Amino acid sequence: MRPRVAPSPDLSSSLSACIARRGLKSTRQRQAILGAFLASSGHVTVVDLLARARAADPGVSPATVYRTLRLLAECGLAKPQRFHGSPTMYEIVAGREHHDHLVCTRCGRVVEFEDARIERLQTAVARARGFTVTSHRMELYGLCRLCRPARPGRKAGSAGRRSRAKRR
Amino acid sequence: MRPRVAPSPDLSSSLSACIARRGLKSTRQRQAILGAFLASSGHVTVVDLLARARAADPGVSPATVYRTLRLLAECGLAKPQRFHGSPTMYEIVAGREHHDHLVCTRCGRVVEFEDARIERLQTAVARARGFTVTSHRMELYGLCRLCRPARPGRKAGSAGRRSRAKRR
DNA sequence: CTGAGTGCAAATTATTTGCATCTAC
DNA sequence: GTAGATGCAAATAATTTGCACTCAG
Numbered sequence: 001m002r003p004r005v006a007p008s009p010d011l012s013s014s015l016s017a018c019i020a021r022r023g024l025k026s027t028r029q030r031q032a033i034l035g036a037f038l039a040s041s042g043h044v045t046v047v048d049l050l051a052r053a054r055a056a057d058p059g060v061s062p063a064t065v066y067r068t069l070r071l072l073a074e075c076g077l078a079k080p081q082r083f084h085g086s087p088t089m090y091e092i093v094a095g096r097e098h099h100d101h102l103v104c105t106r107c108g109r110v111v112e113f114e115d116a117r118i119e120r121l122q123t124a125v126a127r128a129r130g131f132t133v134t135s136h137r138m139e140l141y142g143l144c145r146l147c148r149p150a151r152p153g154r155k156a157g158s159a160g161r162r163s164r165a166k167r168r
Numbered sequence: 169m170r171p172r173v174a175p176s177p178d179l180s181s182s183l184s185a186c187i188a189r190r191g192l193k194s195t196r197q198r199q200a201i202l203g204a205f206l207a208s209s210g211h212v213t214v215v216d217l218l219a220r221a222r223a224a225d226p227g228v229s230p231a232t233v234y235r236t237l238r239l240l241a242e243c244g245l246a247k248p249q250r251f252h253g254s255p256t257m258y259e260i261v262a263g264r265e266h267h268d269h270l271v272c273t274r275c276g277r278v279v280e281f282e283d284a285r286i287e288r289l290q291t292a293v294a295r296a297r298g299f300t301v302t303s304h305r306m307e308l309y310g311l312c313r314l315c316r317p318a319r320p321g322r323k324a325g326s327a328g329r330r331s332r333a334k335r336r
Numbered sequence: 337c338t339g340a341g342t343g344c345a346a347a348t349t350a351t352t353t354g355c356a357t358c359t360a361c
Numbered sequence: 362g363t364a365g366a367t368g369c370a371a372a373t374a375a376t377t378t379g380c381a382c383t384c385a386g
Contacts, residue, residue, distance in 0.1 A: 024365070025360050027360070046351085059368085061369075062368095063367075064368075066351065067366085082250065087350075088350080102301075113293055115293050117289055118290065122286065125286070125308075126270055129281060130316075131310045131312055133308045133309065133310035134273065134310045136307060136309060137305070137307050137309075138306040138307075139304060139305050139306075140299065141304060142294060143300045192340070194385075194386095214375085227342090228342095234377075
């Protein structure tokens with residue numbers, strides 16, 4: 001429903017720039033895949049992306065999707081994310097800063113967030129253990145507003161994990 | 169060097185209990201694998217575990233290691249962890265509470281930690297976005313004390329990621 | 337004895353790669 | 362025209378599974 005990520009044309013030009021800079025070529029397939037990627041909600045699987053790209057251009061092979069995603073990642077436009085048990089998802093990196101994820105274990109919805117307080121504590125905790133942190137990942141799994149049952153007196157047990165709903 | 173996790177005999181009995189409860193059998197291979205698992209530093213790959221188990225009993229196949237690890241996980245004694253780019257590691261769950269991980273990107277060392285302040289913030293952040301958190305994962309990647317170069321004026325860039333050293 | 341467990345090899349799943357062909361520049 | 366790109370199929374890598382055989386209880 002709501003457009004979570006504005007399909008900024010900046011990314012297209014970023015890719016063009018990165019392609020030009022490296023002496024690479026702009027092809028029909030790459031356009032289709034990039035288009036499908038940008039039109040996505042921000043997090044797509046390879047399978048999803050292949051289907052979407054094929055809608056625009058039937059002659060796109062899985063291998064090219066993988067190769068293009070790697071290219072996008074190298075250009076800093078996409079980032080692979082491996083959530084819990086689901087296949088690798090690629091997210092749009094629109095020059096945005098680092099962020100972490102809330103993942104609904106029922107509907108699969110992914111919400112991004114960032115919290116400076118947590119980041120500070122992470123750095124502090126690591127330093128206390130002799131580590132210099134260069135990166136981190138944090139994922140919170142649970143039920144989103146829509147999937148949460150309305151029952152008031154819920155136990156916090158390990159119950160809530162249903163199989164994710166697939167959206168394709 | 170230092171014994172990170174005491175090879176508590178409790179776990180052996182826990183497994184026995186879980187095996188008995190389910191009407192399963194205690195076999196030579198399972199003993200070897202459990203022994204190797206408990207003798208580990210707390211985080212092992214399947215490859216590692218297979219090698220260690222074979223030291224005790226050469227007739228252990230990979231399939232049995234996988235099957236036994238699944239059994240251990242179902243009994244609540246082991247937990248699979250997928251760190252950054254490394255193969256799945258299994259960690260000993262000695263009835264210990266939840267914890268998160270510091271991972272050295274150079275030597276592969278894994279240090280566990282827990283921080284109530286961070287956990288509280290996680291819950292709060294999630295609630296603010298309409299999520300009820302049931303679980304989470306957090307990994308901090310960086311250099312441990314031993315691997316950190318002594319240079320004072322380091323840049324925080326994306327430099328630090330070398331390939332992990334394997335220990336086998 | 338008998339059902340659970342095991343080894344092996346084949347099957348799966350996710351992804352990469354070699355190669356002949358094609359095409360953007 | 363040529364280096365880079367693509368499709369296909371074969372190759373990897375990690376893990377699971379079918380099946381005949383073995384063994385713990």
